[in-house]
Amino acid sequence: DAKTTQPPSMDCAEGRAANLPCNHSTISGNEYVYWYRQIHSQGPQYIIHGLKNNETNEMASLIITEDRKSSTLILPHATLRDTAVYYCIVRGYFYGGSQGNLIFGKGTKLSVKP
Amino acid sequence: SAVISQKPSRDICQRGTSLTIQCQVDSQVTMMFWYRQQPGQSLTLIATANQGSEATYESGFVIDKFPISRPNLTFSTLTVSNMSPEDSSIYLCSVGTDEAFFGQGTRLTVV
Numbered sequence: 121d122a123k124t125t126q127p128p129s130m131d132c133a134e135g136r137a138a139n140l141p142c143n144h145s146t147i148s149g150n151e152y153v154y155w156y157r158q159i160h161s162q163g164p165q166y167i168i169h170g171l172k173n174n175e176t177n178e179m180a181s182l183i184i185t186e187d188r189k190s191s192t193l194i195l196p197h198a199t200l201r202d203t204a205v206y207y208c209i210v211r212g213y214f215y216g217g218s219q220g221n222l223i224f225g226k227g228t229k230l231s232v233k234p
Numbered sequence: 235s236a237v238i239s240q241k242p243s244r245d246i247c248q249r250g251t252s253l254t255i256q257c258q259v260d261s262q263v264t265m266m267f268w269y270r271q272q273p274g275q276s277l278t279l280i281a282t283a284n285q286g287s288e289a290t291y292e293s294g295f296v297i298d299k300f301p302i303s304r305p306n307l308t309f310s311t312l313t314v315s316n317m318s319p320e321d322s323s324i325y326l327c328s329v330g331t332d333e334a335f336f337g338q339g340t341r342l343t344v345v
Contacts, residue, residue, distance in 0.1 A: 162338055164326075222267075224278075
């Protein structure tokens with residue numbers, strides 16, 4: 121089972137920031153928080169990941185609380201093309217290269233509206 | 235990054251038949267992964283395919299139903315055998331461990 125809890129759906133106005141929350145209260149010390157999104161009829165797309173520090177890249181920012189029990193993905197200026205299902209995933213780092221614990225939950229369906 | 239091509243992109247098949255899905259990567263990778271996404275559901279890992287060894291299947295998936303080949307470091311196939319309507323899903327291959335990259339998927343409908 122997925123180790124994260126996300127709201128099933130959210131709306132966001134185009135041009136505004138989209139803040140997607142994720143609860144992961146049972147996260148362990150060596151587990152990372154990953155975010156992927158899946159635009160309709162496409163394969164999932166990697167967005168960002170982090171361990172405990174906040175992270176930012178060209179797509180989004182990831183804010184992780186100090187106790188690491190929750191996080192927020194921020195899309196700073198949402199566009200219509202950001203409409204997708206967003207998955208928050210907790211996984212450990214396997215030096216053996218396994219993707220076996222990349223467990224997808226139901227995610228949050230983000231709808232960006234004009 | 236990695237570019238992944240899957241074939242076919244979609245197919246409609248008769249029950250009882252088999253379909254082989256191909257996955258081609260533009261770079262050499264040690265491990266390739268196959269997922270299933272049932273209608274309206276999230277992704278579920280089927281198996282991990284390591285070049286030169288037998289695939290490792292997740293709970294609920296067996297080799298007789300989903301045989302996998304991994305002949306080289308850039309290619310893999312997944313066969314869905316003896317199909318039934320319950321096998322109607324999107325099948326996706328993936329590479330990468332830290333940042334996973336996914337193909338566009340194969341949309342399979344079994345009638």
